[in-house]
Amino acid sequence: MATVLVGWGSFLLWMALSGTMSRFLGPRTYWVAWFGAVTLLLTGAATAVNAFRSPGKRAGRADWAGVILLSIPIALVLALPSPQLGAQAASRKAVGVGALSSFVPPPPKGGEIGLEEIHYAGMSREYADQVGITEGADVDLVGFVTHPKKAKDGTFSLTRFYISCCAADAVPYSVPIQAAEDLDDDTWLKITGTLGRGTQGFVVTPTAIEEIKEPSSPYLY
């Protein structure tokens, strides 16, 4: 038991120190992992000391089932070199914008125009005016390539996930790119271009497309 407690504690500590955590949690919940790392290590140490002083009952089969189950998440994370949410997740997690009864846009965050702002601006003219999104505006966007169901053949969208607490609540925001050439799913791009009106919301006509390495934090918060 002590092994698993210490194992999970060290796992969380490693995630926190190496920055791997940013693939799973948003900054708002980093404290949970830190808290977990410290408490799990302390509890594991106390359990180990107790077991060393006077060995308790032998581990039963139920205990082994617990050990195996609790090690599965760690094993999976370590088995995949750099897992993250990509185009496949975007196709599952996309929230449609078709049927809005009473859309109340969120307050503008300020700062540069990102994919999230463009998404909302496509739904509400009022919001678009507030954040200053108009046709012809220059934009500078970073994201990865996806191919939404409804998109025409040979076109792609630029997508980025927004996370509030952990990857379970990730929401993808994307904008169609009117480019001459198509690209593979999950290619990271930096696109400079101008906004235009499409059939549904805004589209971007790029002036420059640059392939980039995946950013150090793949999601936005």
Place this chain on the structure above:
Amino acid sequence: MTVEGSTLRRPTSPAVPFLAAVAVLAVAAARLSTLGDVALVETFVVIFASIVMEALPFVLLGATVSAAIEVFVPDKAFAAIGRLPMGLQLPAAAMGGFAFPVCECGSVPVARRLISRGMHPAAGLAFMLASPILNPVVLISTWVAYSGRELGLTMVLGRAGLGLVLAIVAGWAIGSEDAKELLRPRSSDGHDHSHEGPKQRAFFDHLGSDFFFMGRFVVLGSALAAALQTAIPQDIVSGIARTAIVGSLALMAVAFVLSLCSEADAFVAVSFVQFPLGSQLAFLVFGPVVDAKLAFLYGATFRKRFVTRLTVVAIPVVLAGSLWFEALVAR
């Protein structure tokens, strides 16, 4: 262990959770092999691991409190609480959630311990259902999430109010029976080592066994939630957001699938801008009470059909509450 206690002792088979895990993995592997898609596995792993990472620290916190109750609170205290009239115990236990910063994964082992030590089952359940909604961390995060839209206080009051009502109603409806009828017996209850050796030792033994017991069901529940999220396209719900009733039911279903921690879910609820506010409230009250990972935890802690009964009580209460809330705030 007392004589009547020993009738509780029918060990649950370790094969059950293990087989369930194998089944989940097998389904995932089967889907993978048909599609030959690494991206699918990545999505699953990221969501799965992120839920477990967020939940385990709180399971440990819950196990700590639960072990402290077992080892350091004398029997006299529970006997005294058990003698109080139901009409007082039930709301008092639900209000106890205000003072107790444990979210849903932690409150289950605590409630189990409270009930097995003599608190009325209805009161124990009311506490279990109320604390993930009413606890201070959750209310503050709700306020923060909604204050950007100047609805902070409204949502906090709505969430606390409806959560309190739901906890009392569900506790009264489901918990008014014998503790032995409600709780599933656990093999570790048989090995009673709390009265030998130092209290420190007993404390860590209980803590360890509670953490292990709950931990493996959190893993199973998170795997289910991640599998659902990986397989089901979410835009099927947004197409039906037109009315408050359908919107509330849809967001309750989403809350079940997402299995978020109640300390974090308000930030997600606020992003459902296309749904009416009442429906967002339904998401915030239903999720901490019934979701995919809790279904596993409840299944391991309580007798059969507990999850079904709780769901049957929770859906109409939350639906009615959210519609009333929508009518109030929409004026």
